[in-house]
Amino acid sequence: MEINRRETGDVVIFDIKGEIDLYNAPEIKEKIKDEINKGKVNIIINLDKVSYIDSSGIGVLISSLSNLKKVGGAMKLINVYASVRKVFELTKLTSFFEIYDSEADALAAFK
Amino acid sequence: MVPKKNYKDKHILVVDDSPVIRTLIQKCLIEEGYQYVDIAENGKDALQKCDQKSYDLILTDFDMPEMNGEELVTALRHRYGDNIIIIVLSAQASKQKIVEMMRKADDYIIKDDIEIIKADIFFVLQKCFENHETKKENERLLAELMERDKHMQIELETARALLGEFKELHRVTSKTFQLAFYNTMSNTIGGDFFTAQRLDNSHIGVLIGDISGHGIPAALLMLVFKNAALEAIQEGFKREKPTASTLKILNDRLNVLFPETKYATISYLILDEETNKICYTNEFQNPILYCHDNTIDELDNGKIKLIGIYNEEIMPPETFLFNEDCFLLKPGEKIFLFTDGIIEARNPETGEEFGLERLKHLLLQHASLPLSEAMKQTLKAFYTFTRQQVTDDITFLGISTLKGVTHE
Known part of the structure; x- marks a missing residue:
């Protein structure tokens, strides 16, 4: 898994590439924690190039969302496709996460 | 760049029937800093010396009376397996001979003239010591890994029984x-x-x-x-x-x-x-x-x-x-x-x-x-x-x- 960090205004965007599983999911959590420590609490996670997410990945996304909400921040997901979307639907995550089809829509939602 | 490891405290035995060659090689190695370099005049003499002392590396000639290099290599491998490093010195540089030597020895040096020996010997020794150390380290790690895996399997079985x-x-x-x-x-x-x-x-x-x-x-x-x-x-x-x-x-x-x-x-x-x-x-x-x-x-x-x-x-x-x-x-x-x-x-x-x-x-x-x-x-x-x-x-x-x- 690769994580690329970008910033647009006060929003931090993480482009994730590859598979999110037990072994690498904690890396995402740590990166979001680092952002919170720096005062960056508006996060977009781009799952466009994520082909697979397991239960550990789901757990990390939920706990990161919780950590951001605790400090008044928010996390939005973009480009949730195919098998990843299927997992989100099965686990009802579509009701708890703000999911957008494009980065522009997610950025607009922060304003 | 990682600095080269120093193997100058290793025990080396030089085996050659020519007193000139074996003494010259011993002198070269000592001048280079190797502290423990002994000499033997043929295979038999070498084996006797190995009985008395533990060597890390044997540098042996191929053609010798009494017991030649090939017989010595076979005897050493039989006794010490791959715990000893063997380098063969040979004037015969045919491909066939090199292949034969490499089957049992760790490396070889072509004995054309003394300048070539001098040029090759330090490089080959350093390389052989490094390879040997890496190999031994890999064997140790593999054994450690297998032991850990064994323990992990036992722990998994216990956990599985608890979950059962x-x-x-x-x-x-x-x-x-x-x-x-x-x-x-x-x-x-x-x-x-x-x-x-x-x-x-x-x-x-x-x-x-x-x-x-x-x-x-x-x-x-x-x-x-x-x-x-x-x-x-x-x-x-x-x-x-x-x-x-x-x-x-x-x-x-x-x-x-x-x-x-x-x-x-x-x-x-x-x-x-x-x-x-x-x-x-x-x-x-x-x-x-x-x-x-x-x-x-x-x-x-x-x-x-x-x-x-x-x-x-x-x-x-x-x-x-x-x-x-x-x-x-x-x-x-x-x-x-x-x-x-x-x-x-x-x-x-x-x-x-x-x-x-x-x-x-x-x-x-x-x-x-x-x-x-x-x-x-x-x-x-x-x-x-x-x-x-x-x-x-x-x-x-x-x-x-x-x-x-x-x-x-």
């Missing part, structure tokens, strides 16, 4: 319901679990689920889960809407007990032996399959699916209300619960997933058979489809009524 205690149904018997289950565990410990608990004289609680993750972490969570679940089952039964209440209690407990990224997906049913009523809350990733009147329904009233992870930052407490639905299980009808291991297994040749629809089709096809036989035939088809190459845990539970004792 949570996968018992036979302690609960019923005059009204028949319960059957099939469970196999994969090489790694998965998070599947199921249990049946008698709640009072006429009620049985049946719980099936999956904890996120696998391996030792999942095993540890399972033990935490087991205590929380058994308490919640008893406590929830005393409340209104007992299956929904049980999952509410369990959700709240796991939210405190589990690490913040972990959760369980659970299906919980209460079987009423007096009325044949089954009430359920299905916060599991798979639906409950209800087989009746030549059809099969998916029962799924789940709301949050992931038990123990949502806290009030994400979900306000008032929304933590679970659904509970009930139905009567009539004679001849069956319900089935199953974990992902079944529907996500694939045919190794085509890569096709077994899938929910195939499972439903098979269960419907065998609907008229007794419960255990219906499950057996379905599993037979499953293992034929997967060519028995199943990597995940498999848990498959069936419930039916025993004819003639039903109260509608």
Whole structure:
């Protein structure tokens, strides 16, 4: 898994590439924690190039969302496709996460 | 660049029948800084010296009287295996000879003239010492890894046995319901679990689920889960809407007990032996399959699916209300619960997933058979489809009524 960090205004965007599983999911959590420590609490996670997410990945996304909400921040997901979307639907995550089809829509939602 | 390691304290034996050559090489090595360099005049002499002292490296000529280099190399390998480094010096540089030498020795130096020997020898010695050290280190690491793996297997077996205690149904018997289950565990410990608990004289609680993750972490969570679940089952039964209440209690407990990224997906049913009523809350990733009147329904009233992870930052407490639905299980009808291991297994040749629809089709096809036989035939088809190459845990539970004792 690769994580690329970008910033647009006060929003931090993480482009994730590859598979999110037990072994690498904690890396995402740590990166979001680092952002919170720096005062960056508006996060977009781009799952466009994520082909697979397991239960550990789901757990990390939920706990990161919780950590951001605790400090008044928010996390939005973009480009949730195919098998990843299927997992989100099965686990009802579509009701708890703000999911957008494009980065522009997610950025607009922060304003 | 990593600095070269110093091997100047190694013990070296130079073997050559020419006094000029062996003395010259000894002198060169000592001048280079090697502290312990001995000489021998032929193979026999060399072996005698090896009896008296332990050498790290033998640098030997090939053509010698008494015992030649080839015989010496064979004897040394026989005695010391690959614990000694052997370098052969030879004036014969034919490809055939080099191949022969390299089969037993670690390296060779062509003995054309003394300048060439001088040029090659330090490089070859350094390389051989480094290779030997790397090889020995790899062997040590491999042995250590195998030992750790052995310990890990023992720990996994212990964890598996502990978890096995949570996968018992036979302690609960019923005059009204028949319960059957099939469970196999994969090489790694998965998070599947199921249990049946008698709640009072006429009620049985049946719980099936999956904890996120696998391996030792999942095993540890399972033990935490087991205590929380058994308490919640008893406590929830005393409340209104007992299956929904049980999952509410369990959700709240796991939210405190589990690490913040972990959760369980659970299906919980209460079987009423007096009325044949089954009430359920299905916060599991798979639906409950209800087989009746030549059809099969998916029962799924789940709301949050992931038990123990949502806290009030994400979900306000008032929304933590679970659904509970009930139905009567009539004679001849069956319900089935199953974990992902079944529907996500694939045919190794085509890569096709077994899938929910195939499972439903098979269960419907065998609907008229007794419960255990219906499950057996379905599993037979499953293992034929997967060519028995199943990597995940498999848990498959069936419930039916025993004819003639039903109260509608």
